[in-house]
Structure formats: structure tokens, C-alpha cells
Amino acid sequence: MPRTAFRTCPLCEATCGLELTIEDGAVTRVRGDADDVLSRGFVCPKAVSLTELHDDPDRIRTPLRRTADGGFEPCSWEEAFALVDAGLTGVHERAGRDAVALYIGNPSVHNLSAPLYARVLAKALQTRNVYSASTVDQYPKQLASALLFGSATTVAIPDLDRTDHLLILGANPLASNGSLMTAPDVRGRLRAIQGRGGKVVVVDPRRTRTAEAADEHVAIRPGGDALLLAAMAATLFEEGLVAPGRLAPFLSGLEEVREAVAPFAPERVAAATGIGAATIRRLARELAAAERAVVYGRMGTTTQAFGTTASWLVDVLNVLTGNLDREGGAMLPLPATGSTNARGEPGRGRGARTGRWASRVRGLGEIFGELPVACMAEEIETPGEGQVRALITLAGNPVVSTPNAGRLDAALASLDFMVSLDLYVTETSRHADVILPAPSPLERSHYDVALYGFSIRDVANYSPAALPLPEGMQDEWRTLLTLTAIVTGQGPEADVDAIDDFVALELLRRETATAGSPVEGRDPAELLAALAPRRGPERLLDGLLRTGPYGDGFGARPGGLTLAALEDAPHGIDLGPLRPRLPEALRTASGTIELLPEQIAADLPRLHALLAGHEPGGDGGEDGRMVLVGRRHLRSNNSWMHNLPLLVRGPERCTAQIHPDDAARLGLRDGAAVRIASRVGAVELPVEVDAAIMPGVVSVPHGWGHGVEGVGWRVAAAHGGANSNLLADERLLDPLSGTAVLNGIPVELAPVPEPVPAAAGA
Numbered sequence: 098m099p100r101t102a103f104r105t106c107p108l109c110e111a112t113c114g115l116e117l118t119i120e121d122g123a124v125t126r127v128r129g130d131a132d133d134v135l136s137r138g139f140v141c142p143k144a145v146s147l148t149e150l151h152d153d154p155d156r157i158r159t160p161l162r163r164t165a166d167g168g169f170e171p172c173s174w175e176e177a178f179a180l181v182d183a184g185l186t187g188v189h190e191r192a193g194r195d196a197v198a199l200y201i202g203n204p205s206v207h208n209l210s211a212p213l214y215a216r217v218l219a220k221a222l223q224t225r226n227v228y229s230a231s232t233v234d235q236y237p238k239q240l241a242s243a244l245l246f247g248s249a250t251t252v253a254i255p256d257l258d259r260t261d262h263l264l265i266l267g268a269n270p271l272a273s274n275g276s277l278m279t280a281p282d283v284r285g286r287l288r289a290i291q292g293r294g295g296k297v298v299v300v301d302p303r304r305t306r307t308a309e310a311a312d313e314h315v316a317i318r319p320g321g322d323a324l325l326l327a328a329m330a331a332t333l334f335e336e337g338l339v340a341p342g343r344l345a346p347f348l349s350g351l352e353e354v355r356e357a358v359a360p361f362a363p364e365r366v367a368a369a370t371g372i373g374a375a376t377i378r379r380l381a382r383e384l385a386a387a388e389r390a391v392v393y394g395r396m397g398t399t400t401q402a403f404g405t406t407a408s409w410l411v412d413v414l415n416v417l418t419g420n421l422d423r424e425g426g427a428m429l430p431l432p433a434t435g436s437t438n439a440r441g442e443p444g445r446g447r448g449a450r451t452g453r454w455a456s457r458v459r460g461l462g463e464i465f466g467e468l469p470v471a472c473m474a475e476e477i478e479t480p481g482e483g484q485v486r487a488l489i490t491l492a493g494n495p496v497v498s499t500p501n502a503g504r505l506d507a508a509l510a511s512l513d514f515m516v517s518l519d520l521y522v523t524e525t526s527r528h529a530d531v532i533l534p535a536p537s538p539l540e541r542s543h544y545d546v547a548l549y550g551f552s553i554r555d556v557a558n559y560s561p562a563a564l565p566l567p568e569g570m571q572d573e574w575r576t577l578l579t580l581t582a583i584v585t586g587q588g589p590e591a592d593v594d595a596i597d598d599f600v601a602l603e604l605l606r607r608e609t610a611t612a613g614s615p616v617e618g619r620d621p622a623e624l625l626a627a628l629a630p631r632r633g634p635e636r637l638l639d640g641l642l643r644t645g646p647y648g649d650g651f652g653a654r655p656g657g658l659t660l661a662a663l664e665d666a667p668h669g670i671d672l673g674p675l676r677p678r679l680p681e682a683l684r685t686a687s688g689t690i691e692l693l694p695e696q697i698a699a700d701l702p703r704l705h706a707l708l709a710g711h712e713p714g715g716d717g718g719e720d721g722r723m724v725l726v727g728r729r730h731l732r733s734n735n736s737w738m739h740n741l742p743l744l745v746r747g748p749e750r751c752t753a754q755i756h757p758d759d760a761a762r763l764g765l766r767d768g769a770a771v772r773i774a775s776r777v778g779a780v781e782l783p784v785e786v787d788a789a790i791m792p793g794v795v796s797v798p799h800g801w802g803h804g805v806e807g808v809g810w811r812v813a814a815a816h817g818g819a820n821s822n823l824l825a826d827e828r829l830l831d832p833l834s835g836t837a838v839l840n841g842i843p844v845e846l847a848p849v850p851e852p853v854p855a856a857a858g859a
């Protein structure tokens with residue numbers, strides 16, 4: 098009687114294939130799908146917790162409405178949408194379109210409905226106040242990529258399986274399972290690099306699990322990456338090691354880069370980075386000497402003061418060493434659902450435009466259609482035309498995930514109306530007037546529309562829902578379209594299927610109007626009919642696949658990819674290793690890789706200032722100040738998997754790790770409580786004295802601190818830990834991308850006085 102279902106794990110970017118055993122309507126076993134085209138049976142401990150998540154009694158299964166006493170009570174979908182209609186329409190009428198904000202969180206990327214329908218809602222809202230987790234994450238990398246290559250989705254990914262030399266900065270894929278690098282089993286793939294005689298180097302202020310597994314760990318002062326990378330580039334120029342090879346004909350700005358990096362000699366940046374000049378020169382030479390090498394940076398290089406500039410330099414090094422767009426280097430995936438860099442005229446485009454509007458209070462620039470989330474609280478608090486009075490959150494927990502969480506927490510409490518789409522009553526959704534549930538991952542279909550764009554191998558894998566939707570639950574795309582109907586004045590009773598038909602037709606219209614598309618010039622209505630009887634995300638997905646680079650082009654390319662083909666391939670379809678895509682994938686106005694973009698050039702004086710601060714007479718020297726960085730643990734996932742007993746058992750994970758020298762200097766003992774204070778807040782945590790962390794740095798994971806009033810996750814709330822974003826400062830940003838500094842926050846540490854025994858108390 099047991100049946101087997103295959104499903105891609107939606108919890109992180111690795112997209113592992115799972116084999117589920119289902120008995121009597123319940124998933125009784127989860128293991129790795131040995132035949133999955135990408136993961137080949139690999140899974141991490143989180144996969145097994147999918148059943149716990151599914152069964153979690155605290156997960157919400159009906160819409161909830163706020164009660165008079167500030168709690169929540171279940172209600173019907175009709176009641177919930179009527180309340181949302183009254184709330185949002187009221188704010189629209191009183192305060193205008195910009196008064197309604199949207200925050201889109203991370204799990205919306207690991208989902209089929211949300212990437213396809215959240216943008217429909219965002220557009221329908223006609224508000225400047227769209228925010229997301231991207232400005233506490235990867236936007237610096239996407240901005241640097243957009244400036245270099247012309248589109249934000251043209252992110253070069255390490256070709257892990259063919260490289261001989263991998264230089265990792267600020268990433269810990271053995272804990273995170275990889276990011277902007279869809280690659281299940283990173284440990285196995287790193288071992289394979291070493292097995293073929295290659296080398297792995299990790300640059301990180303902490304000797305992480307990845308650093309342990311690497312051949313070399315280089316400790317760096319937080320925020321020093323741009324200086325290190327500039328010095329490596331300067332070394333390549335100085336020592337005649339620059340060899341862009343095949344890229345040379347479509348490269349502009351090479352000489353300008355030589356001049357720009359020249360002042361950052363290794364000897365000069367040594368103090369500021371904490372890395373000796375000889376080491377820096379050796380890192381540069383080894384990179385140049387390797388047959389196939391790649392530089393890869395992640396959170397530690399993006400969510401820091403020089404996020405965009407450091408991310409730019411990562412690819413500058415890949416270009417200078419001839420490793421961009423070549424096997425074993427940094428390559429561009431070609432996802433099956435298409436990509437901006439694969440549509441329209443090849444090799445040229447409009448380039449990237451940012452700053453098309455600015456935030457009302459602080460004047461922060463727009464980036465990729467959003468405003469930096471670091472300014473969301475002030476946009477809610479500050480009166481005047483355009484003040485945010487209502488908020489929609491979709492799969493996000495900004496009260497735990499974004500800087501100056503304390504201020505945002507208070508701001509949310511002041512809103513006129515808030516609706517959250519979430520699985521739980523969280524630190525964020527507890528402020529909502531209405532919470533709308535979503536199906537558990539086992540109850541929905543899946544395809545990684547976003548993540549295959551960052552995959553180390555081109556693959557396509559569709560999973561149908563493993564379990565049917567339970568009574569009273571509805572698919573998230575329907576919820577998103579009902580919200581779309583509400584904010585466009587059609588009301589909650591509007592025909593969602595008709596709106597969906599419109600969305601699908603628009604997609605096909607755009608495609609048929611695109612030069613070079615396999616369906617160019619065809620009748621969109623005819624294509625829509627060909628997609629019947631599919632609807633919802635499956636219809637959109639089929640449309641994208643069929644018009645995509647491997648698609649059947651609705652008959653134009655017989656044998657090409659369709660959703661039906663994926664349905665017949667439960668382990669996925671392998672589309673092959675990454676292939677060189679330049680210059681065709683460029684979408685810059687010049688049709689070249691614009692190696693020194695203006696915005697970056699304009700940021701370099703700030704890098705000079707950082708350097709000067711560490712030189713004799715500067716103010717950035719060893720004055721005993723500590724800086725805060727973050728970390729991730731394999732058994733955790735941002736803020737929302739701490740309610741699962743399997744994952745949170747064992748030793749306390751939310752600790753403040755400090756070096757023994759700092760512990761001694763500050764009078765902190767292992768296991769004792771430390772008070773960490775920044776400009777914006779303070780938290781208390783247990784100390785973990787650990788020589789793996791470099792002196793002057795304190796490492797605290799984010800996503801904790803659930804013990805606040807009103808949350809619905811009982812296991813998480815009973816757990817220890819503190820919200821590290823109570824310390825993150827909303828004024829500290831990478832100025833180019835508006836992305837928050839989450840790594841490198843100045844803090845002060847002090848012992849928390851031991852509680853006085855009761856008998857001796859006053």
C-alpha cells in the first residue's frame with residue numbers, strides 16, 4: 098500500500114531531490130532521491146524535518162483574525178478577505194497607493210506560486226513601497242553583475258565540478274548548503290576538487306566548517322574583502338599575470354581597472370585586512386597559475402559595507418585571470434524557464450538602471466523595483482504624504498531578519514492595517530490583523546524557477562504535490578490573486594480564474610512580441626488554448642518552459658521541453674554542464690563587459706578612506722572595538738525552523754562566539770552571559786569562547802529570539818537565543834545597493850553580572 102513520491106526539497110538553494118514514502122495519506126519516510134539528476138541522493142538533516150513541519154500543531158491551517166484582546170481566532174477565507182478588503186481599500190482611499198507596502202521574504206523564492214504571482218500583486222499595488230529580503234542578502238552581487246554584464250540575473254556561478262582552484266570569501270556552504278550556487282553536496286564536490294589535485298581556500302573571519310574542509314583558511318577583518326581583492330588585482334597587473342584570454346575582444350575598461358586598483362598594493366592593505374602582503378601576493382599568483390580557477394563570494398562579501406564593490410571585484414578577478422565564462426571558472430547558467438540574458442537581441446541591451454525613485458524619508462535609491470528594507474520602519478513612522486499605513490508580508494519575518502528589528506517591531510504595531518501570508522504566528526505576523534495560511538511544502542507542487550538560474554549545472558525538475566490540499570486550505574497563488582483583485586478594486590469576490598487567464602495571456606503576449614522567441618509573431622490566444630486545461634502556476638510554468646531555451650516552442654521545436662516531459666521525469670531532466678555564453682548573454686548598452694562601471698568608480702574614494710583609516714595616523718586601528726558578524730548552522734534556516742524539535746535539540750546554537758584573547762581582555766567566561774550593545778540596541782547571550790573566531794570579532798547567528806509575547810510557535814519561543822537584528826544598525830548600508838551591513842557591525846561587549854543569590858538579595 099505505501100506509495101513513493103519524488104519531490105524537490107524547498108528549504109534551501111541546493112534543491113535536493115527527495116524520495117517520500119506515503120502511507121495512509123501521511124509521509125512516513127523522507128530520504129534522498131538517489132536518481133535525482135543534480136543531488137544524486139544527497140540530503141541534509143533539514144529534509145527529514147519536512148514531516149515535522151507538516152505535522153507541526155503550531156502551523157496555522159485556517160485564516161486567523163485579530164480578536165479584541167489582541168489574540169487571534171480562526172475565521173473563514175471569506176471573512177478574512179472581507180477584512181483585508183476593508184483594511185487595504187480603506188488605506189488606499191485615505192492615504193493613496195504608496196501607503197500600502199509589501200514585504201516579500203525568502204521562502205517565496207523556494208516556491209512555485211510566489212515567484213510567478215508575487216510580482217503580479219506587486220505590480221497591481223502600484224506602490225513605491227515594495228521591500229524584500231534581497232536588501233539583507235544578495236542585491237550587491239546582483240547589482241555588480243548588472244553593472245558588469247547588463248542584467249541582474251547574469252550572476253556568474255562557480256563551475257564547481259570542473260574547477261581546480263576555488264577561492265571562497267564570506268560563505269560557509271558546508272552549513273548553508275550553498276547560495277547563489279545551487280549545488281547539493283558541496284562537501285563532496287570540494288573533496289572532488291582536492292581529489293583531482295586542486296585547492297580550496299576560504300577567506301573568513303571565522304574558521305568555519307568549510308574552512309576546516311579547505312586546504313587553507315585565511316582570516317580576514319570583517320569588511321576587508323574589497324581591499325584584499327583589489328590588492329590581488331593590483332598584484333596581477335603588477336606581475337604581468339593579467340590574461341583575460343577569450344574575453345579580451347568584448348571587454349572594456351581594463352586599463353581603467355588597472356589604474357583604479359594600483360593604489361591598493363598588498364603591503365598597504367595588510368593592516369586593514371589583517372592579511373600579510375606575502376599571503377595576498379601568493380593568493381593572487383595561485384589564482385593566476387591554476388589551470389581552471391574561480392573566485393566566489395557570498396553573505397560575508399555582500400551584506401557588508403562594501404558589498405557591491407567587493408562583489409564586483411570577485412568577478413574582476415575572474416575576468417583578469419581568464420576564468421569568467423570558461424569551464425571550471427565562473428559561468429552563466431541557462432535555465433529552462435528562460436532569463437533576461439537569453440531573451441531578445443543577443444549581446445546587447447539597455448543595461449542596468451537603479452535609483453529610478455528614492456525613499457521618502459532618507460532618500461535611499463530604488464534598486465530592482467524595490468526600496469531597501471533598512472528604511473521600512475522610518476517610512477511607517479514618519480508622517481506626511483506617502484507615509485506607509487498598511488503592510489502585506491509574504492513569507493517573511495522582517496522583525497527578526499532586518500536591521501534595527503526593535504524599531505521595526507514598534508513601527509508594525511502602529512500600522513492601520515496589516516495582513517501576513519505565513520505558516521505561523523511569528524514575531525512579524527503577530528502584528529497582523531489577518532493571517533492567511535499557505536499549504537505545507539508537502540501539499541504543493543514545486544519547480545525552482547528562481548534557483549535554477551544559479552545552478553552549477555542546468556537542470557529542470559518539477560514535482561507535483563505529494564499530498565492533497567486539506568479541507569479548508571487553498572493554494573497560495575489563489576490567495577495572491579485574490580489580494581490582487583482586492584488592491585485593484587475588483588473586490589474579494591472577483592473571479593480568480595479570470596485574472597489568472599489574463600496573467601497567462603500577458604505572459605504569452607510578451608513572448609510572442611519578443612524578437613527571436615520561438616513563438617515570435619504567433620497568436621497568444623492560440624498558445625493559451627494549447628496550454629489548456631492547465632491553469633495557475635503549472636500553466637505559467639509550461640508556458641515559460643515551452644518558450645524557453647530548451648522548449649518545444651509550441652511545436653516550433655519538436656521534441657523540446659514541456660511540463661509534460663518533466664512530469665514523465667520524476668528525477669528531473671539534466672540539461673548538461675554549463676556552457677560558455679559570452680558575448681551573447683551580455684545586455685549592457687555597449688555590448689561589452691563594462692569592467693569599471695561608473696557607480697563603482699564613484700565608490701572607490703570610500704575604499705581609499707577605509708584604507709587611510711588603518712594607516713599611520715588613521716582612526717581605524719586596534720582600539721579594542723569589536724565587530725559583530727553572523728553565522729549559519731546546518732540545522733537551522735533563517736528564522737523559521739526553530740519550532741521543529743528534531744532541529745533544535747542539542748546544545749544551544751544562539752551563542753556569542755569570541756576569541757580567547759578577547760574573552761580574557763573583557764572578563765568573559767565560556768558559558769557566562771555577555772551583553773552586546775550597538776548604536777541601536779542590546780542583547781544578552783551565552784558566551785562561547787572559541788579560537789576559531791578571529792580576535793576583535795564576535796559571531797552571533799541571526800533568526801533567533803522567539804521568546805516575545807504573542808508568537809504562536811511554542812517550541813521556538815521556549816528556546817533561548819536573542820534576535821541579532823536588534824543590534825544591526827539600519828543606518829549602516831552598502832550605499833550602492835542599499836543593502837544592510839549585517840557583517841561588521843560595531844558593538845561593545847560586557848559581562849552580565851551574575852545574578853545575586855536570592856538569600857543574599859536586598
Ligand SMILES: Nc1nc2c(c(=O)[nH]1)N[C@H]1C(S)=C(S)[C@@H](COP(=O)(O)OP(=O)(O)OC[C@H]3O[C@@H](n4cnc5c(=O)[nH]c(N)nc54)[C@H](O)[C@@H]3O)O[C@H]1N2
Pocket residue numbers: 201202203204205208230233234396491492493494495497498499518519520521523534535536573727728734735736737798799800821822825839
Ligand atoms: N543579522 C542577519 N540578518 C539576516 C541575515 C544574516 O545573515 N544576518 N540573513 C538575511 C537573509 S540572507 C535572508 S534571506 C533573510 C530572510 O528574511 P525573511 O525572509 O524575512 O525571514 P525568514 O526567516 O526566511 O522567514 C520566512 C517566513 O516565511 C514563512 N514561510 C515559510 N514557507 C512559506 C510559504 O510557503 N508560504 C508563506 N506564505 N510563508 C512561508 C515562515 O513561516 C517565516 O515566517 O534574513 C536576513 N537577515
Ligand SMILES: Nc1nc2c(c(=O)[nH]1)N[C@H]1C(S)=C(S)[C@@H](COP(=O)(O)OP(=O)(O)OC[C@H]3O[C@@H](n4cnc5c(=O)[nH]c(N)nc54)[C@H](O)[C@@H]3O)O[C@H]1N2
Pocket residue numbers: 109110203234266267268269270272273274275276300301302303305317318319320321322395396397398401726727728729730731732733734735796840841
Ligand atoms: N542551514 C542553513 N542553510 C541556509 C540558511 C540558514 O539559515 N541555515 N540560509 C539560507 C540563506 S537565506 C542564505 S542567503 C544562504 C547564505 O549562505 P552563506 O553565505 O554560505 O552563509 P553564511 O553562513 O551566512 O556565511 C557567511 C560567512 O561570512 C563570514 N563573514 C562575515 N563577515 C565577513 C567579511 O567581512 N568577510 C568575509 N570574507 N567573510 C565574512 C561569516 O563568518 C560566515 O562564515 O544560506 C542559505 N542556507
Ligand code: SF4
Pocket residue numbers: 106107108109110111112113139140141142143144274281
Ligand atoms: S541541503 Fe537544502 S535542499 Fe538539500 S535537503 Fe538540505 S535543506 Fe533540503
Ligand SMILES: [Mo]
Pocket residue numbers: 203234
Ligand atoms: Mo538569504
